[in-house]
Amino acid sequence: MASVDIVDVRKSFGAVSVIKGVNVSIDDGEFVILVGPSGCGKSTLLRMLAGLENISGGEIRIGDRVVNRLPPKERDIAMVFQNYALYPHMTVAENMGFSLKLQGASRDKISEKVRPAAEILGLTNLLDRYPRQLSGGQRQRVAMGRAIVRMPQVFLFDEPLSNLDAKLRVQMRTEIKELHQRLKTTTVYVTHDQIEAMTMADKIVVMHDGEVEQIGAPLDLYDRPANLFVAGFIGSPS
Ligand code: ADP
Ligand code: MG
Secondary structure, X not given: OOOEEEEEEEEEEOOEEEXXXXXXXXXXXXXXXXXXXXOOOHHHHHHHHHOOOOOOEEEEEEXXXXXXXXXXXXXXEEEEOXXXXXXXXXXXXXXXXXXXXXXXXXXXXXXXXXXXXXXXXXXXXXXXOOHHHOOHHHHHHHHHHHHHOOOOOEEEEEOOOOOOOHHHHHHHHHHHHHXXXXXXXXXXXXXXXXXXXXXXXXXXXXXXXXXXXXXXXXXXXXXXXXXXXXXXXXXXXX
C-alpha cells in the first residue's frame, strides 16, 4: 500500500488546458472517488497517475517516490478500465496470469498468484473457461483479477461498471468494496455516477472543467456542499 499525492498537476493537449492545477492527497489504504460530469478530466487525471499520459506540470508521488517520469510498469499500480477487453483466446487463468507471464514469471509462480486472486473473486471454478463462456459480471471479475494478481500498491479504476446493467452494477459496487476491505489497497476510482461515489467512497473529489470543486467524505459533501455546482451535482439523480 502507498499514499498518493497529486500536487498542482496540470495537463494541456496542445493549447487546450484540461487539468488546471489539481491537488489531492490520498492516504494509505483509502478508497477515493473522482467524480464529475463527462469531459471534466477524470480519465486524464487517472491516466497521468498510471503513467499513460505525460503530465504538463506539477508532481505525482506514490509512497515517497516522485513518479512523474516513471513508465507505467515501474509505478506499482494496476488499472481496471471501462472497456476491460479480455483476451478471447485465453482462459480465465491465462488472462489473469498474463501480465506475470510478460514479466517472465514461471508457471508455478503464476499459478501461485492466480489461485488466491481467483479465490477472493469467486472465480476458482471458472479458471478453465474462455471469456465468451462468462457472464458480464464474471468478465468484470476477471478484469479485476488481472489487477489483483499483481498485488500493486495502488488500484486505479476508470468507470469499471458503466457497461453493466443496473442490477449487476449495484452488486459489483458491493463486491468492489468488500474486496477493498479485504485487501486495503489504496484505490482511486473514477465515475460520473454520484450514487456510486456516495455509496462507495471514503473520500470524494468533485471535479468540474479540469478543477477540483470540493474534497470530502460523502456526508460532508451532502451536508455542506462548497458551492452550487457541488450541491447540484451531488443532489441530482444520475
Ligand atoms: P472525463 O474522463 O471526465 O470524461 P477526459 O479526461 O476523458 O474526461 O477528458 C477531459 C478533456 O480532455 C475533454 O475535453 C477531452 O476532449 C480532452 N481530451 C482527452 N484526451 C485527449 C487527447 N488525447 N487529445 C485531446 N484532447 C483530449
Ligand atoms: Mg472518462
